[in-house]
Amino acid sequence: MTGYYDIVLGLIPLAMAGITGVLSIAGFALTTAIPMASVVAVGLIGHAMFVRAPVDPVPEPAAQADAMQSDSIQSAD
Numbered sequence: 001m002t003g004y005y006d007i008v009l010g011l012i013p014l015a016m017a018g019i020t021g022v023l024s025i026a027g028f029a030l031t032t033a034i035p036m037a038s039v040v041a042v043g044l045i046g047h048a049m050f051v052r053a054p055v056d057p058v059p060e061p062a063a064q065a066d067a068m069q070s071d072s073i074q075s076a077d
Helices: 004-025 030-051 061-076
Strands: none
Touching: 004 030
């Protein structure tokens, strides 16, 4: 299953190569096309790090208390 971060990792080199190629074909100098493409790649990285940041799933405290309570009831039987 392909996740969000797998797609971002694939889009980074695709953006660098694709945008650089399109801009150089459009007449931009290579020294201009590469930095413009890198801005898009950095934007992808920034989105993955800060907008959709990877987080560990944290169980809810109420669910933990219910689980502990049901465990203690089962052990008492």
